[in-house]
Amino acid sequence: MKISYSKQDRYVYTGLRFFSLVVVCLLIAIIFQLFKASKLAFDEFGLSFVLSDFWNPVEDEFGALAFIYGTVITSLLSLLLAGPVSIFVAIFINEFLPKKLASILGVFVELIAAIPSIVFGLWGLYYLAPFVKNYISPFLKKYLGFIPLFQGTSFGIGILTASLILAIMIIPTITSVCREVFRSIPNLRKEAALGLGATKYEMVKLAIINPSFSGIMGALVLGLGRALGETMAVAMVIGNNPVISTSLFSSGATMASVMANEYAEADSELHLSALCYIGLLLFVVTFIVNLFARTIVWNNSRKSRS
Amino acid sequence: MSEIALEVKNLNAYFNDFRAVKDINLTYYKNSVNAIIGPSGCGKSTYIRCLNRIHEEVEGASVSGEVILGGKNIYADNADPVEIRRHIGMVFQKPNPFPSMSIYDNVTIGPKLWGEKNKSKLDEIAESCLKKAALWDEVKDKLHQDGTSLSGGQQQRLCIARTLAINPPIILMDEPTSALDPIATVKIEDLMNEIKKEYTVIVVTHNMQQARRIADYTSFFVLGDLIEHGLTSDIFTNPKEKKTEDYISGNFG
Amino acid sequence: MKVIRQRKMKNFFFYFALISSSLVVILPLLLVFIFLLQKGGASLSLDFFLNNPKPVGETGGGMRHAILGSFYMVGLGSFVAVPLGLLCGIYLSEFGKGKIANSLRFTIDLLTGVPSIVVGIFSYLIFVVTMKSFSAMAGAFALSIIILPIITRTTEEILKLIPRHVKEAGLALGLPRWKVILFIVVKGSRSSLMTGIILAISRAAGETAPLLFTAFGSMYLSYSPTEPMASLPVQIYNYAISPYDDWQRQAWAGAFTLIIIVLGLNLFARFFFTRKTIYRAIKNKLFKKNEDRT
Numbered sequence: 001m002k003i004s005y006s007k008q009d010r011y012v013y014t015g016l017r018f019f020s021l022v023v024v025c026l027l028i029a030i031i032f033q034l035f036k037a038s039k040l041a042f043d044e045f046g047l048s049f050v051l052s053d054f055w056n057p058v059e060d061e062f063g064a065l066a067f068i069y070g071t072v073i074t075s076l077l078s079l080l081l082a083g084p085v086s087i088f089v090a091i092f093i094n095e096f097l098p099k100k101l102a103s104i105l106g107v108f109v110e111l112i113a114a115i116p117s118i119v120f121g122l123w124g125l126y127y128l129a130p131f132v133k134n135y136i137s138p139f140l141k142k143y144l145g146f147i148p149l150f151q152g153t154s155f156g157i158g159i160l161t162a163s164l165i166l167a168i169m170i171i172p173t174i175t176s177v178c179r180e181v182f183r184s185i186p187n188l189r190k191e192a193a194l195g196l197g198a199t200k201y202e203m204v205k206l207a208i209i210n211p212s213f214s215g216i217m218g219a220l221v222l223g224l225g226r227a228l229g230e231t232m233a234v235a236m237v238i239g240n241n242p243v244i245s246t247s248l249f250s251s252g253a254t255m256a257s258v259m260a261n262e263y264a265e266a267d268s269e270l271h272l273s274a275l276c277y278i279g280l281l282l283f284v285v286t287f288i289v290n291l292f293a294r295t296i297v298w299n300n301s302r303k304s305r306s
Numbered sequence: 307m308s309e310i311a312l313e314v315k316n317l318n319a320y321f322n323d324f325r326a327v328k329d330i331n332l333t334y335y336k337n338s339v340n341a342i343i344g345p346s347g348c349g350k351s352t353y354i355r356c357l358n359r360i361h362e363e364v365e366g367a368s369v370s371g372e373v374i375l376g377g378k379n380i381y382a383d384n385a386d387p388v389e390i391r392r393h394i395g396m397v398f399q400k401p402n403p404f405p406s407m408s409i410y411d412n413v414t415i416g417p418k419l420w421g422e423k424n425k426s427k428l429d430e431i432a433e434s435c436l437k438k439a440a441l442w443d444e445v446k447d448k449l450h451q452d453g454t455s456l457s458g459g460q461q462q463r464l465c466i467a468r469t470l471a472i473n474p475p476i477i478l479m480d481e482p483t484s485a486l487d488p489i490a491t492v493k494i495e496d497l498m499n500e501i502k503k504e505y506t507v508i509v510v511t512h513n514m515q516q517a518r519r520i521a522d523y524t525s526f527f528v529l530g531d532l533i534e535h536g537l538t539s540d541i542f543t544n545p546k547e548k549k550t551e552d553y554i555s556g557n558f559g
Numbered sequence: 560m561k562v563i564r565q566r567k568m569k570n571f572f573f574y575f576a577l578i579s580s581s582l583v584v585i586l587p588l589l590l591v592f593i594f595l596l597q598k599g600g601a602s603l604s605l606d607f608f609l610n611n612p613k614p615v616g617e618t619g620g621g622m623r624h625a626i627l628g629s630f631y632m633v634g635l636g637s638f639v640a641v642p643l644g645l646l647c648g649i650y651l652s653e654f655g656k657g658k659i660a661n662s663l664r665f666t667i668d669l670l671t672g673v674p675s676i677v678v679g680i681f682s683y684l685i686f687v688v689t690m691k692s693f694s695a696m697a698g699a700f701a702l703s704i705i706i707l708p709i710i711t712r713t714t715e716e717i718l719k720l721i722p723r724h725v726k727e728a729g730l731a732l733g734l735p736r737w738k739v740i741l742f743i744v745v746k747g748s749r750s751s752l753m754t755g756i757i758l759a760i761s762r763a764a765g766e767t768a769p770l771l772f773t774a775f776g777s778m779y780l781s782y783s784p785t786e787p788m789a790s791l792p793v794q795i796y797n798y799a800i801s802p803y804d805d806w807q808r809q810a811w812a813g814a815f816t817l818i819i820i821v822l823g824l825n826l827f828a829r830f831f832f833t834r835k836t837i838y839r840a841i842k843n844k845l846f847k848k849n850e851d852r853t
Contacts, residue, residue: 004386005386005387005388005389005735006386006387006388006735008735008737009735009736009737012736012737012740013654015646016646016647016649016650016654017650017654017659019643019646019647019650020646020647020650020651020659020660020663021659021663022643023643023647023663023666023667023707024659024662024663024666027666027669027670029685030681030684030685033681033684033685034680034681034684037680037684037688084580085580085583085584088576088577088580088581089577089580089581089584091577092577092578092580092581096577105581105585107829108584108585108588109584111588111822111825112584112587112588114761114762114765114821114822114825115588115591115765115818115821115822116764116765116766116767116792116817116818116821117765117767117768118765118767118792118795118796118799118814118817119591119595119765119795119814119817119818120591121796121799122795122799122810122811122814123590123591123594123595125799125800126594126598126807127590127594168587171584175584199566199567199569199570200570200573200574201566201569201570201573201574202566202569202570204573225672228674229672229673229674229675229676229677230674231674231675231676231767231768232767232768232792232796236796236799236800256674256676256768259676259679259680260676260768260771263679263680263683263771263772264693264771264772264775275680276680276684279676279677279680282674282676282677283673283674283677286672286673286674286677287669287672287673289672290668290671290672291668294668358731360727360730360731363727363730365656388730388733388734388735389733390733391730391731391732391733391734392732392733393733395731395732396727396728396731398724398727398728398731399724400722400724402722402724402725402728404725404728404729404743404747405721405725405747405748406746406747406748406749406750407743407746407747415732415742415743416732416733416734419732419734419738419742420733420734465728468728468732469731469732472732472733474733
C-alpha cells in the first residue's frame with residue numbers, strides 16, 4: 001500500500017525528533033551518572049572539598065584547592081599572554097594584510113587549532129621546558145626576581161611552561177572570534193575615521209577596538225573556557241604536583257591534568273569519586289564560562305547589526 | 307467561453323491573525339494568461355501562493371475557502387498538498403535553480419524523484435522542456451554544467467523548464483521578471499505567450515505594461531481585496547472602478 | 560608639530576606590535592613542525608608501521624597496533640556520530656522549533672564546550688563501569704561524543720545557507736518535504752557537509768584525553784570491541800613519559816604520523832571544496848574551447 005505524502009513527511013519528522021530526543025536524553029543520563037559518581041566524595045567532604053589543598057590518595061584524603069588554583073593560574077596567565085597577541089593578529093589579518101596574505105596567515109592560525117594537544121605536549125616536554133629552564137626563567141629571575149612570582153628554581157616543567165603552551169593553544173580561538181567581531185563593523189565607520197585625518201592606529205582604536213569591546217571580552221572568555229579544560233599538553237609539562245606555590249617556576253597540577261594522571265589507576269572508590277567530583281566541577285565551570293561568553297558575543301553581534 | 311481551469315471560492319489567507327487576502331472569488335479559463343496587478347503589499351503574492359498550497363508552508367500562515375481544480379477542492383480534508391502541487395506548478399520571483407545540480411538534473415529532478423527511472427525518457431523530457439522554455443539552443447552543449455553558472459534570465463527560463471517538466475496544467479508565476487533585465491524579460495514574456503497553448507498561466511506582476519502585453523485577463527488587488535477582474539483590454543481601457551482607473555493612470559499606488 | 564610626531568610614533572609602534580604578534584603566532588607552529596620533522600622524521604621507518612611493540616627492553620617494534628586501533632575507534636565512533644549528527648543538524652535547520660529542538664540545541668551547545676577529559680569520564684561511567692573493563696567500544700563512544708556536536712552544528716549552519724525559496728521551489732514540484740530536504744537541500748550542500756564531517760573526524764583522531772581511561776591502551780594488536788585497545792595519541796603519551804630512549808624516539812615518530820594524518824585530513828577538507836570548483840571550471844573551459852573549434 002502506498003503511504004500518503006503527508007504521512008511520509010510526518011514519519012520522517014517523528015524520526016528526526018526521536019533521534020534528537022535520544023541525544024538529549026543521553027546527555028541527561030550522562031550528567032546524572034556524573035552526579036551519582038561524585039556523590040560519594042560529596043557526602044564525605046561536602047563543599048570543603050574545594051577549600052582544602054590536601055590531596056593524598058594513600059590516606060584517602062582529598063581536597064581540590066591545589067588543582068583549582070593550578071587551573072585558574074595557568075588559564076589566566078595564558079589568557080594574559082594570548083589575549084593581546086590574538087587581538088593584534090586579528091586586526092592585522094582583517095585590516096592590514098592584502099587578501100592573499102591574509103588568508104594564508106588565517107589558515108596558519110587555524111592550523112594551530114588543528115594540531116592535537118598531545119603533539120604540543122610532546123614538544124613542550126622536550127623543547128619548550130628546557131628552553132624555559134635555560135633561557136626564559138633565568139632572564140625573568142634576573143630582571144623581575146624581586147617579585148615573588150619569579151623566585152625559586154626552575155626545572156623547566158611547571159606552571160610557566162604550561163601557561164605558555166596553553167597560550168599558544170588558545171590563540172586561534174580568540175583570534176577567530178575577534179575576526180568575526182571586527183568583521184561585523186561596517187566599513188563606513190572605518191572610512192569615516194580615516195576621512196577625519198586619523199592615523200591607522202587611531203582608526204583601529206576608534207572605529208574597531210572601542211565599539212567591539214564587549215565582543216573582544218567574549219572572545220577572551222571563550223579562550224578562557226578552552227584553557228580551563230585543556231588536558232594533555234598541560235598534563236605533560238606541569239609536573240603534576242598538587243601544591244600551591246606563589247612561584248610560576250614551581251610545578252603544579254590542574255583539574256584536568258589530575259584526572260588524566262590518576263583516573264585510570266585510581267583503585268579506591270573514594271579516589272575515583274573525588275576525581276569525578278573534580279570532573280563535575282570542571283564541567284560546570286566551563287559550561288558557565290562558555291554560556292557567559294556566548295551571551296556576550298551574541299549581544300555584541302546583535303547590537304552592531306541593528 | 308472555453309473550459310474552466312481553476313475556480314476560487316471565498317478564499318481568505320491569514321498570517322496568524324492578520325487577514326492578508328479577503329474573500330476572493332475568481333474563475334480562470336484554460337489556455338489563458340491571467341495577470342494579477344496591484345500596489346505592493348496588496349496580497350497578490352500571498353494570494354497566488356494559496357493556489358498551490360505553498361502559502362501554508364510559512365509559519366503561522368493559514369487559509370480558508372475553496373479552490374476547485376478538476377471538480378475537486380484542493381483544500382478538502384482528504385486532499386494531499388504534495389499531490390496538488392504536481393498539477394499546479396510555480397515559478398518564483400528570484401531565479402532559484404537547485405544548488406550544486408547540473409542543468410540537466412535541474413530539469414529532470416521532478417520526474418526523477420517521482421520515480422521515473424528510464425534514462426531515455428528523462429532525456430526526452432529534458433530536451434522537450436528546455437525547448438519549450440526557449441533555452442535548449444543555449445545550453446544543449448553544456449547540460450552537465452551547474453545550473454547556477456547560467457545568467458539570471460537563463461536561470462529563470464531553466465526554472466520554467468523545471469516546472470514544465472512536471473507537466474502541470476496550471477502554472478503560477480510570482481513576479482517572474484522582477485529580478486531580470488529588459489531583454490531577459492521580453493524572452494520570458496514571449497515564453498508565456500507560447501506556453502499558454504498548452505497550459506493555463508496565472509502571473510503576478512509589478513509592472514502594469516507587462517500585464518497589458520501578455521495577459522488575456524487581469525485582476526486588480528488592493529490590500530487583499532479583489533477590486534476588479536476582467537478582460538485585460540477592458541481593465542486598461544474601460545475600468546469600472548474608480549480605484550482601478552486611478553491606479554492605471556498612475557494617480558495612486 | 561610635536562603632536563603630529565607623537566601620533567606618528569604611536570602609529571609606528573602599533574605597526575610594530577602587529578607584525579611582531581603575527582611572528583609570535585607563526586613561530587611556535589614552525590618550531591613544532593621543525594622538531595617533528597627532525598625527531599619524528601628521523602625515527603620513522605617502515606618497521607614503525609609494520610610492527611607491533613616488542614617487550615620492554617628490546618629495541619625495535621612499532622605502532623602498527625596503535626595506528627590500526629586509532630582507525631578502528633575513530634571509524635566506529637564516526638559510524639554512530641556522523642549519521643546521528645547529520646540527522647540532528649537537519650532537524651535543527653529544517654524544523655528547529657519547539658521544545659525538543661531547543662533542548663537539542665542546548666545539548667549541542669553544552670557538548671561543544673565540554674572539556675575532552677570530561678567526555679572521557681562520561682564514557683567511563685556509561686561503558687567501563689557497566690562492563691567492568693576498559694574497551695575499544697568505550698573509546699569509540701567517547702570519540703563519538705566529540706564528533707557529534709561538531710557535525711550537528713556545522714550541518715545546521717550549512718543547511719541554513721540554502722535559501723527558503725529554493726526549498727519552496729522543491730515543494731512546488733510536488734515533492735514531499737523529506738525528498739526536498741534529502742535530494743535538494745542536503746545533496747546540494749554535499750561538498751560543504753563533507754568538509755564539516757572530515758574536519759570533525761580529524762579533530763577526533765587527535766584526541767588523547769577521552770581515550771586514556773576508556774580504551775586505555777594496549778601493547779597488542781586487537782580487533783575486539785570489548786577489550787582495551789591502543790590508539791596513536793595514547794601510545795605517544797605513554798611512550799613520551801616513559802624513561803626509555805627507544806620509546807621516546809617512537810613517540811616522536813608517532814607524533815609525526817599523527818600530525819600528518821590530522822593536518823592532511825584538515826587541509827584536504829579545507830581545499831576539497833574549492834579545488835573541485837576550480838577543477839570543474841577548468842574542465843568547462845577546455846570543453847568550450849573544443850566546441851569553438853568544431
